[in-house]
Amino acid sequence: MSEQTLFAYPxxxxxxxxxxxxxxxxxxxxxxxxxxxILLL
Amino acid sequence: MKDAKLLxxxxxxxxxxxxxxxxxxxxxxxxxxxxxxVYDSGFKLSEAxxxxxxxxxxxTRFQEKYQFDFFMDFGFRNPLAISGALxxxxxxxxxxxxxxxxxxxxxxxxxDYDEICENxxxxxxxxxxxxxxxxxxxxxxKALMLNASGExxxxxxxxxxxxxxxxxxxxxxxxxxxxxxxxxxxYEILFNWLxxxxxxxxxxxxxxxxxKAALDSVGMADLSGNTLKAFKQTSRKGTDQDRGxxxxxxxxxxxxxxxxxxxxxxxxxxxxxxxxxxEYDKIVHVFAESENSRFYDFFKEAPKNHVVxxxxxxDMFKAKKEIGDTVCLCGGMPIDLLYNGTVQANIDYAKRLxxxxxxxxxxxxxxxxxxxxxxxxxxENLKAVNDFVREYTL
Numbered sequence: 001m002s003e004q005t006l007f008a009y010p011x012x013x014x015x016x017x018x019x020x021x022x023x024x025x026x027x028x029x030x031x032x033x034x035x036x037x038i039l040l041l
Numbered sequence: 042m043k044d045a046k047l048l049x050x051x052x053x054x055x056x057x058x059x060x061x062x063x064x065x066x067x068x069x070x071x072x073x074x075x076x077x078x079v080y081d082s083g084f085k086l087s088e089a090x091x092x093x094x095x096x097x098x099x100x101t102r103f104q105e106k107y108q109f110d111f112f113m114d115f116g117f118r119n120p121l122a123i124s125g126a127l128x129x130x131x132x133x134x135x136x137x138x139x140x141x142x143x144x145x146x147x148x149x150x151x152x153d154y155d156e157i158c159e160n161x162x163x164x165x166x167x168x169x170x171x172x173x174x175x176x177x178x179x180x181x182x183k184a185l186m187l188n189a190s191g192e193x194x195x196x197x198x199x200x201x202x203x204x205x206x207x208x209x210x211x212x213x214x215x216x217x218x219x220x221x222x223x224x225x226x227x228y229e230i231l232f233n234w235l236x237x238x239x240x241x242x243x244x245x246x247x248x249x250x251x252x253k254a255a256l257d258s259v260g261m262a263d264l265s266g267n268t269l270k271a272f273k274q275t276s277r278k279g280t281d282q283d284r285g286x287x288x289x290x291x292x293x294x295x296x297x298x299x300x301x302x303x304x305x306x307x308x309x310x311x312x313x314x315x316x317x318x319x320e321y322d323k324i325v326h327v328f329a330e331s332e333n334s335r336f337y338d339f340f341k342e343a344p345k346n347h348v349v350x351x352x353x354x355x356d357m358f359k360a361k362k363e364i365g366d367t368v369c370l371c372g373g374m375p376i377d378l379l380y381n382g383t384v385q386a387n388i389d390y391a392k393r394l395x396x397x398x399x400x401x402x403x404x405x406x407x408x409x410x411x412x413x414x415x416x417x418x419x420x421e422n423l424k425a426v427n428d429f430v431r432e433y434t435l
Contacts, residue, residue, distance in 0.1 A: 006186075007166060007171050008167065009160070009166050012166070013166050015183075016183065019183055020187075034193070034265050035123075036162075036265065037165075037264030037265030038120055038123055038193060038196075040169075040230065040234040040264050041124070041234065041264070
């Protein structure tokens with residue numbers, strides 16, 4: 001996937017979830033949601 | 042010095058008793074002290090905000106000096122290292138003034154409300170992130186996001202570690218902002234982080250229906266959009282005996298609302314958390330900034346013995362008369378006095394607060410405003426007040 005489409009949804013979102021491969025698969029969605037939430041601050 | 046475990050239990054019980062309007066032997070002392078912790082501990086903000094080891098040292102050094110019972114924050118409020126990994130922050134750090142200020146911003150346009158209603162996570166991912174963090178529009182965005190993920194992981198570990206250290210070494214229960222589930226009216230997220238004061242003020246007048254639809258759609262939620270409704274599904278009845286409040290909510294954007302606007306754009310969502318507290322026998326800590334007296338008719342509808350309200354600019358003695366039978370009041374110690382007053386004047390005022398507000402229970406002692414900058418407080422006054430509050434029996 002090209003960098004320009006990383007912030008497409010759900011394609012880019014899923015691409016980012018796949019890149020979080022240091023986490024168990026079932027934890028990635030919650031982790032990414034929490035990260036995006038804290039980036040509001 | 043008491044054993045840390047006993048202190049922890051005593052502090053939790055004092056919080057529960059105060060919330061339930063039970064008379065206590067002494068008053069709980071809650072630190073509404075934020076970046077001043079870093080300043081007073083001798084560190085620079087630019088060091089502590091980007092190095093969790095330094096932040097941890099600042100927090101523990103501070104507790105050794107002042108011996109608070111509870112904290113609003115253990116240094117988790119400004120996670121600049123995470124946004125810094127994406128090459129942008131809205132904050133301006135001034136080490137000389139020990140100040141942290143925020144730039145004006147708006148990351149939501151009026152036409153975005155429909156998309157927020159359709160899918161909030163999608164909106165944050167496709168619109169908010171690339172607008173706020175401009176480097177994410179350039180090649181290498183995924184690597185930047187992975188860097189931010191690493192910083193987030195470190196920060197989460199810091200939160201776990203500092204909560205553990207404060208509990209086991211100092212007998213301090215989890216801080217309210219660091220480790221208590223926080224659910225806010227989505228209006229607050231818009232006001233503080235997405236739309237800004239100017240944009241939201243316009244929306245209240247020019248597109249109230251769109252705004253209301255977005256508030257209904259996202260609901261009472263945390264920063265990530267996880268809702269109180271979903272949280273309820275995992276709740277058991279009864280307050281958690283290992284912490285002070287079960288849930289935290291914060292009010293700031295209400296400061297620009299009339300009573301009539303509050304009824305439409307705020308009360309239905311605040312009531313949701315009040316109803317949760319009543320139905321599940323929980324305690325809610327309401328951090329209400331600004332002056333709140335025009336909303337007391339709403340606060341009177343809180344379930345008695347389930348709600349603690351920390352008031353910032355209100356006349357606490359008037360608040361005690363008007364809403365003190367229903368909610369437990371928190372706050373009261375003016376930071377103007379903590380900076381400008383003598384030690385004796387500070388002790389005298391602290392004594393008056395406790396005598397008049399805590400005699401029959403239902404009061405938690407704290408600073409009225411968030412103590413943040415060098416000129417918000419003098420160390421000798423804070424030390425003297427804390428020594429007095431800790432020893433003064435009712």
